[in-house]
Amino acid sequence: MTASPHVESAAGGAPTLRQILLSPGYRRLLLLCLVLGVPIALASYFFVSLQHVLEEWVWKSLPHAAGYDRAPWWWPLPALLLAGLILAPVVTRLPGRGGHVPVEGLGGAPIGPKALPGVAVVALAALPLGVVLGPEAPLMAVGSGLALLAVRALHRTSDASSAALLATAGSTTAISTIFGGPVVAAVMVVEGAGLAGVQLVALLLPCLLASATGAVVFTGFGHWTGLPTGALTLPDVPPNVTPDAGDFLWGVPAAALIALVVAAGRAIGRRTQAAMRRHTAPRTVAAAVAVGVCLTAYALLTGRSPEEAALSGQAVLGELAARPESWSVAALLALIACKGLAWAVCLGALRGGPIFPSILIGAATGIACAGLPGLGTTPGLALGMAAAAAAVTGLPLTSAVLAVLLLGQDAHHQMPLVVTAAVVAFVTAQLVQRRPPGRA
Template structure:
C-alpha cells in the first residue's frame, strides 16, 4: 500500500502548536475518516471547486483507461482459458465433434486444486467469498491481487458456476492504487479510497457494457449517500466513462472487442403495458424466486463451513460434484453440459432467444441442477454471484411465461430482477439491471419489474436471520468485518495534506 503523506504535523501530546490551517480541509472531505462528521453542502461545493479536486478528476480519468485495459485483459484471459480447455484441447486430442461428456470432470478437479492453493497459500484467501453477496471493500492491499486473479481465473475460466464481477472490483481498485504507486504520487488515505473506488467503477462497467449499471451497483452496495455522494461518484463516473472508450473506440481507434464476454441487451418481444392479472403473476413469481435464491445462498454458506477447514480436499471434490451435476443434467434433458457449467453469462442470450426449444421439464431440471451447482460454487470457489442469479432468474421467468396471460418479456424481466434483489439485496441495482437488459422490448415491463423487485427484497429480508439470532452475520450484511480481510481493505489512516 502506498505510504500516506502527513505534511501537516499532528498536535503533540505535550501541547504545542496545532496543525496548519487547511490540513483537515480539501480532499479529506471526499471520503473522510469514519468518525468525521458529514460535510455540509457548502463544504462539498468548496471542495469540488478546489484545484486538488480537479487533479483528482484527472487522475480518475487516467485510472479509468488503465483499469479498463486491465479488466479487458482479465476477461480476455478467462475467455481464452475456456476456449483452450473446452474447444482446442479436446480437438487436439482427437475429439473432433466436441469434448466428451466426462471432459469437465478432470478440468474442474484441477480447478479446485488451483483455487484451494490460492486460498491457503497466497495472501487474501483468493478474494471475496461469493456466498456473502457482493461486498465492495475499501482500497485493497496490493499483495492480495495475485491470489484474487489466480482464484478468479481458475474458478471462472474452468467451469465453476460463478461470475467475474467480484474479482473485477478488486482488480480495478488494485490497479488504481498500483497506478498511483508507480507514478510516485503520495495521497492521503481518504483520497486513495476514492481513487480505488474509481477503479472499481471502470472495471465493473466493462463487464456490464454500461457505466450507469456499474455506478448504481457500487453506490448501493457501498452505502454511499448524503452530501459526500457527488464527491465520490464524479471520479468514478469519469473513470468509467473514459474507460469505456477502450471498448467503444474513439476516432481511428476502433476499440477492443468485448463481444465475447460483455453482457448485451436481450432480444425479447415488444411489451407495451401490463394488466392486473400480470401483477398477480409477478408477485407469485417474485416470491418463488426469492425463496429459492435465499435457500441457495444459505446453502452456499453451509458449503463454505464444510469446505474452508479442508480446502485442499474439499474444493477438488466440489469441482467433481459440479461436473457430475452438469453431466446428469445433459443426460436427463438432452442439453449441453455448458448450460449448467460456467456463470450463464454467455448462455443467457441464447436461453432467452431459444425459449421455444425448452420444455417445462427441461427448464425445471436446469433450475435444479444449475441451482445446486451454483450453491456449492458460492461456498467454495471465488468470483461473483450476479450472473448465475440472472441466468436462473431468467430460466424461472421462462417457466412462468407458460402461465395464462403472462408474456415472455415481463416474465423474464421479473425473474431476473427478483433473483438479483434476493441474492445481492440491492433493490435499486436489480431494477436498473433488469430494465437495461430488457430495454429493447420497450418500457412496458418496468412497473412489473419494480413490483417484483420490491416483493423479492422483502422476502429476502424476512428470510434473513435477525442480528440477535446468532446465524451467519455475513449473510445479513455486505459490509461486515468478516468480509474485510478477503477484500484486503486496510484500516483507514489519518488524512494528511491533499495532493499537491
C-alpha cells in the same frame, strides 16, 4: 498524495460540497481518476477477453479436438477437479486468498496489489474450467488493485479515505466492462454506498469520471470504433408485448419464488463456507468435484451440453432469451436445480462473482413460469432477471436498471413489471435471510 474528500469547514463542522470540490486534494484525486480510467479499462478488456478465449478452448475447442461435437456429459468431472486443485493453494497460501468469498457479496476491504496474482489465477485458470460464478468480483478486484498499484508507482502517499475512494473508482471502471457501460456501475455505487448528500456526491464523482473515461475504450472516439466487449448483453429477446393483469398477478409470486430460490442457494453457501474453515485445501477440491457432479447430472438428465449449467451463464442467457421455445419446462427445471445447487456450493467454497449465474437462474425460472395461463415469455424473462439480481445483491434499483438495459427496446413496456419484481424479490429476501448480506 493527500487527496482526501474529507475536509473541515471553517466552522469546524462537516464540509460543504463546495468546500470539497474546491479542495486541492480532491481536484487532484479527480484528475488521477480521469487518467487511470483508460488504462484500467484496457486491462479489464484484455482480462475479460483472455478469460473468454480460455472458456472457448476448454468447452469447445478441446472437445472438438477429442472427436466430440460438444462437451460430453463427463467433461465437467476432470475439469472441475483441476479447478479445485488450482484453487486449493490459492485460497490457503496466496495473499488475498483469491478474493472475497462470493457468498458475502461483492463487499469487503479493497483488494491491494499483492492480491492481484491470486485473483488472476482464480479468474484465468479456475473460472474457465466451469466454476459456476461470474467474472464481476475478480474484475472489480483487478480494477481496485491496479488503481492502488498506480498510486504507488507514482510514489504518492494517500490516506485511508483517498485509497478507498481510488480503489472504488478502479473497481467501478473495471466492472463497467461487463455491465456494458458506466450507468449500472454508477447506480451500484450510489445504492451500495448507503450514503447521502455531500458524501454521496464526493464518492460518486470520481467513480463516474473514471468509468466514463474508460468507456471510451469500448464506445470509440472519433473515427475509432472502439474495442468489442464481452459485456452481458441480450442480442435477441422474445417479441415485445405489453404486460397485462395476468403478468402482474403471476409476476409477483414468481418474483417471490425466485427470491426464495436465491435465498436457499445463499443459505447452502453459508453452510459450505462454515465447513471450509477447517481442512480448507482438501475441502476446496471436494467442493469443486461436487460442482462437477451437478453439471454432469444436468447433462445426463436433459441430454444437453453440460456447458449450459457451467460457468457464469452469460452465453446461455443470450441463447435462452433468443430461443426460449427450444427449452422444455423439464430442461429449465433441471437447469434451475443443477446450476442452482452448483452455484450454491461455489458461493461458499470457491472464488468469483455471485451475480451472473443468479441472473440466469432467475431468467430460467421466469420463463418456466411463463407456461402458466396469463404470464408471457417476455415478462417472465424480464421479471426473472430483475428478481434474481435484487435477491442476490440486495440492491433493487441497480437490479432494475440492469434488467432494463438488458431488455433493450423491450424495456419501455416491461419497466413497471421489472421494478415491481425487483422490489418484491428484495423484500422477500430480506424477510427470509438470517443475517444481512454483504454490500456490493
